[in-house]
Amino acid sequence: MKQHKTISNPDLTVGKNNKQRWNQAKHRRHGFHNAHRLFRRALMIRSRNVLVLASQPNASIQNHPGLKKLMRNSAFSAVCCIRGDKILIEAAAGDFSTSQPHSIQSISKLHIHLIIGQLISQGVLSLKAKVKDYLPGIGSGYAEVPVQALLDMKVNNNFSEDYFDPHSDCYTEEIALGWRLPSNNMDKESTLVDFTNSITGFCNQENITVAQYKSANTDVLTRILAKCSPKSLAAHIEEIADAIGYEGAFHISLSPDGYPAFSGGGCLSARDLARFGLMFARKGLDIHGADFANSAFLSKSLSRNAPKLSKPKEWLRYSNHLMTDGRFVGHAGYGGQFLLVDTITKTSCSFLSVLENEDGYDDMYMGEVAATLREICAQ
Numbered sequence: 001m002k003q004h005k006t007i008s009n010p011d012l013t014v015g016k017n018n019k020q021r022w023n024q025a026k027h028r029r030h031g032f033h034n035a036h037r038l039f040r041r042a043l044m045i046r047s048r049n050v051l052v053l054a055s056q057p058n059a060s061i062q063n064h065p066g067l068k069k070l071m072r073n074s075a076f077s078a079v080c081c082i083r084g085d086k087i088l089i090e091a092a093a094g095d096f097s098t099s100q101p102h103s104i105q106s107i108s109k110l111h112i113h114l115i116i117g118q119l120i121s122q123g124v125l126s127l128k129a130k131v132k133d134y135l136p137g138i139g140s141g142y143a144e145v146p147v148q149a150l151l152d153m154k155v156n157n158n159f160s161e162d163y164f165d166p167h168s169d170c171y172t173e174e175i176a177l178g179w180r181l182p183s184n185n186m187d188k189e190s191t192l193v194d195f196t197n198s199i200t201g202f203c204n205q206e207n208i209t210v211a212q213y214k215s216a217n218t219d220v221l222t223r224i225l226a227k228c229s230p231k232s233l234a235a236h237i238e239e240i241a242d243a244i245g246y247e248g249a250f251h252i253s254l255s256p257d258g259y260p261a262f263s264g265g266g267c268l269s270a271r272d273l274a275r276f277g278l279m280f281a282r283k284g285l286d287i288h289g290a291d292f293a294n295s296a297f298l299s300k301s302l303s304r305n306a307p308k309l310s311k312p313k314e315w316l317r318y319s320n321h322l323m324t325d326g327r328f329v330g331h332a333g334y335g336g337q338f339l340l341v342d343t344i345t346k347t348s349c350s351f352l353s354v355l356e357n358e359d360g361y362d363d364m365y366m367g368e369v370a371a372t373l374r375e376i377c378a379q
Helices: 028-037 065-072 106-121 147-151 169-176 192-197 215-228 233-244 270-281 295-303 363-378
Strands: 042-046 076-083 086-092 102-105 249-253 266-268 317-319 322-324 328-333 337-342 347-353
Touching: 028 076, 028 102, 028 249, 042 233, 065 076, 065 363, 076 270, 086 270, 102 106, 102 270, 102 328, 102 337, 106 147, 106 215, 106 233, 106 266, 106 270, 106 295, 106 322, 106 328, 106 337, 147 215, 169 192, 169 215, 192 215, 215 233, 233 249, 233 270, 266 270, 270 328, 270 337, 270 347, 295 322, 295 328, 328 363, 337 363, 347 363
Parallel strands: none
Antiparallel strands: 042 249, 076 086, 076 347, 102 266, 249 266, 317 322, 322 328, 328 337, 337 347
Protein backbone atom coordinates (compact mmCIF):
# COMPACT_ATOMS: atom_id res chain seq x y z
CA MET A 1 0.00 0.00 0.00
CA LYS A 2 1.24 3.49 -0.88
CA GLN A 3 2.54 5.53 2.09
CA HIS A 4 1.03 9.01 2.02
CA LYS A 5 3.03 11.99 3.21
CA THR A 6 1.96 13.53 6.54
CA ILE A 7 3.15 16.38 8.72
CA SER A 8 2.61 17.14 12.39
CA ASN A 9 -0.36 19.51 12.77
CA PRO A 10 1.34 22.92 12.34
CA ASP A 11 -0.99 24.81 14.71
CA LEU A 12 -0.48 22.33 17.56
CA THR A 13 3.19 21.48 17.05
CA VAL A 14 5.64 22.87 19.60
CA GLY A 15 8.47 25.11 18.34
CA LYS A 16 11.91 25.93 19.71
CA ASN A 17 10.42 28.22 22.38
CA ASN A 18 8.28 25.36 23.72
CA LYS A 19 5.06 26.97 22.49
CA GLN A 20 2.64 25.65 19.90
CA ARG A 21 2.29 27.82 16.82
CA TRP A 22 -1.01 29.46 17.73
CA ASN A 23 0.53 30.78 20.99
CA GLN A 24 3.84 31.94 19.52
CA ALA A 25 4.24 35.71 19.49
CA LYS A 26 3.94 36.25 15.75
CA HIS A 27 0.91 33.93 15.49
CA ARG A 28 -0.78 34.67 18.85
CA ARG A 29 -3.25 37.26 17.61
CA HIS A 30 -4.55 34.87 14.96
CA GLY A 31 -4.46 32.10 17.56
CA PHE A 32 -6.54 33.90 20.20
CA HIS A 33 -9.01 35.10 17.55
CA ASN A 34 -9.44 31.54 16.26
CA ALA A 35 -8.68 29.33 19.28
CA HIS A 36 -12.17 27.82 19.20
CA ARG A 37 -11.26 26.08 15.93
CA LEU A 38 -7.56 25.48 16.60
CA PHE A 39 -7.86 23.38 19.77
CA ARG A 40 -7.19 19.65 19.48
CA ARG A 41 -10.79 19.00 20.57
CA ALA A 42 -13.55 21.18 22.02
CA LEU A 43 -17.14 21.32 23.25
CA MET A 44 -19.54 23.92 21.78
CA ILE A 45 -22.76 25.03 23.51
CA ARG A 46 -25.54 27.40 22.40
CA SER A 47 -28.18 28.93 24.70
CA ARG A 48 -31.87 28.04 24.39
CA ASN A 49 -32.85 31.71 24.76
CA VAL A 50 -30.84 34.85 24.00
CA LEU A 51 -30.69 37.85 26.32
CA VAL A 52 -31.73 40.74 24.09
CA LEU A 53 -29.61 43.86 24.42
CA ALA A 54 -30.18 47.44 23.31
CA SER A 55 -27.54 50.04 22.53
CA GLN A 56 -27.46 52.98 24.96
CA PRO A 57 -24.05 54.65 24.47
CA ASN A 58 -22.53 56.29 27.54
CA ALA A 59 -20.42 59.29 26.51
CA SER A 60 -18.37 59.44 29.70
CA ILE A 61 -17.32 55.81 29.29
CA GLN A 62 -16.63 56.18 25.58
CA ASN A 63 -14.44 59.22 26.29
CA HIS A 64 -12.64 57.75 29.29
CA PRO A 65 -8.94 58.56 28.65
CA GLY A 66 -7.68 55.28 30.11
CA LEU A 67 -10.02 53.22 27.95
CA LYS A 68 -9.18 55.23 24.84
CA LYS A 69 -5.49 54.59 25.54
CA LEU A 70 -6.09 50.83 25.83
CA MET A 71 -8.11 50.83 22.62
CA ARG A 72 -5.23 52.49 20.79
CA ASN A 73 -2.85 49.76 21.93
CA SER A 74 -1.98 47.28 19.18
CA ALA A 75 -3.00 44.45 21.54
CA PHE A 76 -6.66 45.57 21.65
CA SER A 77 -9.28 43.17 20.29
CA ALA A 78 -12.66 44.22 21.73
CA VAL A 79 -14.51 45.75 24.67
CA CYS A 80 -18.14 45.58 25.77
CA CYS A 81 -19.85 47.06 28.82
CA ILE A 82 -23.44 46.17 29.70
CA ARG A 83 -25.69 47.51 32.46
CA GLY A 84 -28.96 45.62 32.80
CA ASP A 85 -29.87 45.02 29.16
CA LYS A 86 -28.19 48.16 27.80
CA ILE A 87 -24.86 48.22 25.98
CA LEU A 88 -22.98 51.28 27.26
CA ILE A 89 -19.99 50.83 24.99
CA GLU A 90 -19.03 48.28 22.38
CA ALA A 91 -15.97 48.52 20.17
CA ALA A 92 -13.52 46.29 18.36
CA ALA A 93 -10.23 46.48 16.51
CA GLY A 94 -10.30 46.61 12.72
CA ASP A 95 -9.42 42.91 12.42
CA PHE A 96 -12.03 41.74 14.92
CA SER A 97 -15.63 42.23 16.09
CA THR A 98 -17.56 42.14 19.38
CA SER A 99 -19.51 39.08 18.24
CA GLN A 100 -16.51 36.94 17.25
CA PRO A 101 -15.25 34.23 19.67
CA HIS A 102 -11.98 35.02 21.43
CA SER A 103 -9.88 32.99 23.86
CA ILE A 104 -10.82 34.16 27.38
CA GLN A 105 -8.15 32.02 29.04
CA SER A 106 -8.45 31.96 32.87
CA ILE A 107 -11.74 33.86 32.93
CA SER A 108 -13.03 30.33 32.24
CA LYS A 109 -12.26 29.58 35.91
CA LEU A 110 -15.43 31.44 36.94
CA HIS A 111 -17.40 28.38 35.82
CA ILE A 112 -15.83 26.51 38.74
CA HIS A 113 -17.23 29.09 41.18
CA LEU A 114 -20.75 28.67 39.76
CA ILE A 115 -20.71 24.86 39.67
CA ILE A 116 -19.09 24.36 43.07
CA GLY A 117 -21.59 26.76 44.64
CA GLN A 118 -24.43 24.61 43.35
CA LEU A 119 -22.84 21.40 44.65
CA ILE A 120 -22.34 22.96 48.08
CA SER A 121 -26.02 23.91 48.21
CA GLN A 122 -26.89 20.32 47.30
CA GLY A 123 -24.73 19.00 50.15
CA VAL A 124 -22.60 16.79 47.92
CA LEU A 125 -19.30 18.59 48.43
CA SER A 126 -17.43 19.91 51.47
CA LEU A 127 -14.83 22.67 51.31
CA LYS A 128 -13.19 21.24 54.43
CA ALA A 129 -12.53 17.87 52.81
CA LYS A 130 -9.10 17.07 51.41
CA VAL A 131 -8.51 16.31 47.77
CA LYS A 132 -7.65 12.67 48.56
CA ASP A 133 -11.15 12.23 50.02
CA TYR A 134 -12.57 12.68 46.51
CA LEU A 135 -9.60 11.58 44.38
CA PRO A 136 -7.84 8.69 46.19
CA GLY A 137 -5.27 8.28 43.40
CA ILE A 138 -4.11 11.90 43.34
CA GLY A 139 -0.38 12.55 43.64
CA SER A 140 1.43 13.98 46.66
CA GLY A 141 1.22 17.54 45.31
CA TYR A 142 -2.51 17.66 46.10
CA ALA A 143 -3.54 14.69 48.27
CA GLU A 144 -3.47 16.60 51.59
CA VAL A 145 -4.80 19.91 50.24
CA PRO A 146 -8.22 21.10 51.50
CA VAL A 147 -10.71 21.93 48.75
CA GLN A 148 -10.98 25.47 50.17
CA ALA A 149 -7.26 26.02 49.56
CA LEU A 150 -7.68 25.05 45.91
CA LEU A 151 -10.48 27.59 45.53
CA ASP A 152 -8.40 30.39 47.08
CA MET A 153 -5.10 29.62 45.31
CA LYS A 154 -3.47 28.83 48.66
CA VAL A 155 -1.44 25.80 47.58
CA ASN A 156 2.33 25.42 47.56
CA ASN A 157 3.63 22.50 45.51
CA ASN A 158 5.98 21.84 42.61
CA PHE A 159 3.64 23.03 39.85
CA SER A 160 4.98 26.27 38.35
CA GLU A 161 2.99 28.89 36.45
CA ASP A 162 5.63 31.31 35.27
CA TYR A 163 4.64 32.77 31.90
CA PHE A 164 8.16 34.14 31.47
CA ASP A 165 9.70 30.65 31.61
CA PRO A 166 8.89 28.73 28.41
CA HIS A 167 9.57 25.46 30.24
CA SER A 168 7.22 26.20 33.14
CA ASP A 169 4.78 23.43 34.06
CA CYS A 170 1.82 25.49 32.86
CA TYR A 171 2.98 24.92 29.27
CA THR A 172 3.28 21.17 29.78
CA GLU A 173 -0.25 21.34 31.20
CA GLU A 174 -1.45 22.54 27.79
CA ILE A 175 -1.10 19.03 26.36
CA ALA A 176 -3.67 17.85 28.91
CA LEU A 177 -5.91 20.83 28.06
CA GLY A 178 -6.04 19.97 24.37
CA TRP A 179 -4.01 22.99 23.24
CA ARG A 180 -0.88 21.34 21.84
CA LEU A 181 0.81 18.08 20.95
CA PRO A 182 3.73 16.57 22.89
CA SER A 183 7.14 17.84 21.75
CA ASN A 184 7.74 14.35 20.37
CA ASN A 185 4.68 13.81 18.21
CA MET A 186 5.01 10.05 18.69
CA ASP A 187 4.45 10.37 22.46
CA LYS A 188 1.03 9.76 23.94
CA GLU A 189 -0.91 12.90 24.94
CA SER A 190 -1.13 13.12 28.72
CA THR A 191 -4.63 13.05 30.19
CA LEU A 192 -5.82 15.54 32.78
CA VAL A 193 -5.90 12.70 35.31
CA ASP A 194 -2.32 11.66 34.56
CA PHE A 195 -1.07 15.25 34.59
CA THR A 196 -2.63 16.21 37.94
CA ASN A 197 -1.62 12.89 39.52
CA SER A 198 2.00 13.56 38.54
CA ILE A 199 2.32 16.80 40.55
CA THR A 200 4.38 16.47 43.74
CA GLY A 201 5.99 18.60 46.44
CA PHE A 202 3.11 19.80 48.62
CA CYS A 203 4.30 22.12 51.38
CA ASN A 204 1.75 22.84 54.10
CA GLN A 205 1.74 26.58 54.76
CA GLU A 206 -1.27 28.01 56.58
CA ASN A 207 -0.44 31.72 56.47
CA ILE A 208 -0.49 32.38 52.74
CA THR A 209 -1.50 36.02 52.25
CA VAL A 210 -0.66 36.42 48.54
CA ALA A 211 -2.37 34.13 46.05
CA GLN A 212 -0.12 31.34 44.71
CA TYR A 213 -1.71 31.24 41.27
CA LYS A 214 -1.74 27.71 39.84
CA SER A 215 -4.08 26.67 37.04
CA ALA A 216 -3.48 23.05 38.04
CA ASN A 217 -5.63 23.82 41.12
CA THR A 218 -8.53 24.35 38.71
CA ASP A 219 -7.75 21.08 36.93
CA VAL A 220 -7.96 19.23 40.25
CA LEU A 221 -11.23 21.00 41.10
CA THR A 222 -12.57 19.99 37.69
CA ARG A 223 -11.91 16.35 38.50
CA ILE A 224 -13.54 16.72 41.92
CA LEU A 225 -16.67 18.29 40.42
CA ALA A 226 -16.89 15.52 37.84
CA LYS A 227 -16.64 12.95 40.64
CA CYS A 228 -19.21 14.58 42.95
CA SER A 229 -21.81 16.02 40.63
CA PRO A 230 -24.93 13.99 39.83
CA LYS A 231 -24.81 15.45 36.30
CA SER A 232 -22.05 15.72 33.72
CA LEU A 233 -19.84 18.79 33.46
CA ALA A 234 -21.15 19.25 29.91
CA ALA A 235 -24.69 19.45 31.35
CA HIS A 236 -23.49 22.09 33.85
CA ILE A 237 -21.98 24.15 31.02
CA GLU A 238 -25.24 23.90 29.07
CA GLU A 239 -27.26 25.06 32.08
CA ILE A 240 -24.90 27.99 32.63
CA ALA A 241 -25.27 28.98 28.98
CA ASP A 242 -29.07 28.88 29.29
CA ALA A 243 -28.92 30.98 32.47
CA ILE A 244 -26.80 33.62 30.71
CA GLY A 245 -28.45 33.80 27.30
CA TYR A 246 -25.53 33.87 24.87
CA GLU A 247 -26.28 35.00 21.34
CA GLY A 248 -23.23 33.21 19.98
CA ALA A 249 -21.58 30.02 21.13
CA PHE A 250 -19.47 29.10 24.14
CA HIS A 251 -16.53 26.91 23.18
CA ILE A 252 -14.22 25.12 25.62
CA SER A 253 -11.31 22.81 24.89
CA LEU A 254 -11.35 19.24 26.16
CA SER A 255 -8.61 17.10 27.65
CA PRO A 256 -7.76 13.74 26.02
CA ASP A 257 -9.91 12.10 28.71
CA GLY A 258 -12.86 14.42 28.06
CA TYR A 259 -12.66 16.99 30.88
CA PRO A 260 -13.57 20.62 30.01
CA ALA A 261 -10.53 22.87 30.40
CA PHE A 262 -12.04 25.23 32.98
CA SER A 263 -8.52 26.38 33.83
CA GLY A 264 -8.35 28.39 30.60
CA GLY A 265 -9.98 26.75 27.58
CA GLY A 266 -13.06 28.94 27.16
CA CYS A 267 -13.84 31.10 24.13
CA LEU A 268 -16.54 33.80 24.04
CA SER A 269 -17.23 37.00 22.14
CA ALA A 270 -16.78 40.30 24.01
CA ARG A 271 -20.55 40.78 24.04
CA ASP A 272 -21.25 37.28 25.37
CA LEU A 273 -18.47 37.55 27.94
CA ALA A 274 -20.13 40.71 29.25
CA ARG A 275 -23.42 38.80 29.31
CA PHE A 276 -21.64 36.14 31.39
CA GLY A 277 -20.58 38.83 33.87
CA LEU A 278 -24.21 39.92 34.31
CA MET A 279 -24.80 36.64 36.19
CA PHE A 280 -22.68 38.12 39.00
CA ALA A 281 -24.32 41.55 38.70
CA ARG A 282 -27.71 39.81 39.18
CA LYS A 283 -26.29 38.01 42.25
CA GLY A 284 -26.82 34.60 40.70
CA LEU A 285 -30.20 35.04 39.03
CA ASP A 286 -30.68 33.72 35.49
CA ILE A 287 -32.05 35.75 32.57
CA HIS A 288 -35.61 34.91 33.65
CA GLY A 289 -35.07 36.20 37.19
CA ALA A 290 -34.98 32.73 38.77
CA ASP A 291 -32.36 31.52 41.25
CA PHE A 292 -29.48 29.79 39.52
CA ALA A 293 -26.11 30.29 41.23
CA ASN A 294 -25.61 29.89 44.98
CA SER A 295 -26.16 33.54 45.97
CA ALA A 296 -25.09 32.94 49.59
CA PHE A 297 -21.81 31.40 48.39
CA LEU A 298 -21.25 34.33 46.03
CA SER A 299 -21.98 36.90 48.73
CA LYS A 300 -19.63 35.21 51.18
CA SER A 301 -16.93 35.00 48.51
CA LEU A 302 -17.00 38.78 48.15
CA SER A 303 -16.86 39.57 51.87
CA ARG A 304 -14.49 36.95 53.33
CA ASN A 305 -10.76 37.25 53.89
CA ALA A 306 -8.72 35.66 51.13
CA PRO A 307 -5.22 35.96 49.62
CA LYS A 308 -4.62 39.19 47.74
CA LEU A 309 -3.22 39.31 44.23
CA SER A 310 0.31 40.50 43.55
CA LYS A 311 1.03 44.07 42.47
CA PRO A 312 -0.31 45.99 40.62
CA LYS A 313 -3.65 44.17 41.20
CA GLU A 314 -3.19 43.95 44.98
CA TRP A 315 -6.55 45.70 45.50
CA LEU A 316 -8.16 42.39 44.49
CA ARG A 317 -8.39 39.17 46.54
CA TYR A 318 -8.65 35.61 45.18
CA SER A 319 -11.69 34.12 46.86
CA ASN A 320 -13.52 30.91 45.88
CA HIS A 321 -12.18 31.02 42.32
CA LEU A 322 -12.96 34.62 41.54
CA MET A 323 -11.20 37.97 41.97
CA THR A 324 -12.88 40.58 44.17
CA ASP A 325 -12.41 43.56 46.43
CA GLY A 326 -15.85 43.19 48.00
CA ARG A 327 -17.59 45.37 45.43
CA PHE A 328 -16.06 44.36 42.12
CA VAL A 329 -15.91 40.75 40.98
CA GLY A 330 -14.32 39.12 37.94
CA HIS A 331 -11.21 37.40 36.63
CA ALA A 332 -8.13 38.00 34.50
CA GLY A 333 -6.89 35.87 31.63
CA TYR A 334 -3.44 35.19 30.16
CA GLY A 335 -2.64 37.17 27.06
CA GLY A 336 -4.62 40.31 27.95
CA GLN A 337 -8.18 39.35 29.00
CA PHE A 338 -10.27 40.76 31.84
CA LEU A 339 -13.88 40.59 32.98
CA LEU A 340 -14.93 42.94 35.76
CA VAL A 341 -18.38 43.42 37.27
CA ASP A 342 -19.52 46.21 39.58
CA THR A 343 -22.07 44.79 42.01
CA ILE A 344 -23.24 48.32 42.92
CA THR A 345 -23.89 49.79 39.46
CA LYS A 346 -24.69 46.30 38.08
CA THR A 347 -22.28 46.88 35.20
CA SER A 348 -20.36 44.12 33.44
CA CYS A 349 -17.30 45.00 31.35
CA SER A 350 -15.35 42.58 29.19
CA PHE A 351 -12.00 43.44 27.66
CA LEU A 352 -10.23 41.21 25.16
CA SER A 353 -6.72 41.75 23.81
CA VAL A 354 -3.68 39.85 22.60
CA LEU A 355 -0.23 40.70 23.93
CA GLU A 356 2.27 39.89 21.22
CA ASN A 357 5.44 39.93 23.30
CA GLU A 358 7.36 36.67 23.58
CA ASP A 359 5.81 35.74 26.93
CA GLY A 360 2.21 36.78 26.22
CA TYR A 361 1.97 38.54 29.57
CA ASP A 362 2.65 41.96 31.09
CA ASP A 363 1.84 42.65 34.76
CA MET A 364 1.75 46.43 34.33
CA TYR A 365 -0.55 46.19 31.32
CA MET A 366 -2.95 43.86 33.14
CA GLY A 367 -2.97 46.20 36.15
CA GLU A 368 -3.83 49.09 33.85
CA VAL A 369 -6.69 47.10 32.27
CA ALA A 370 -8.12 46.17 35.68
CA ALA A 371 -7.91 49.73 37.03
CA THR A 372 -9.51 51.18 33.90
CA LEU A 373 -12.40 48.72 33.95
CA ARG A 374 -12.96 49.52 37.64
CA GLU A 375 -13.29 53.22 36.83
CA ILE A 376 -15.65 52.82 33.88
CA CYS A 377 -17.84 50.25 35.67
CA ALA A 378 -18.35 52.70 38.54
CA GLN A 379 -19.44 55.59 36.30
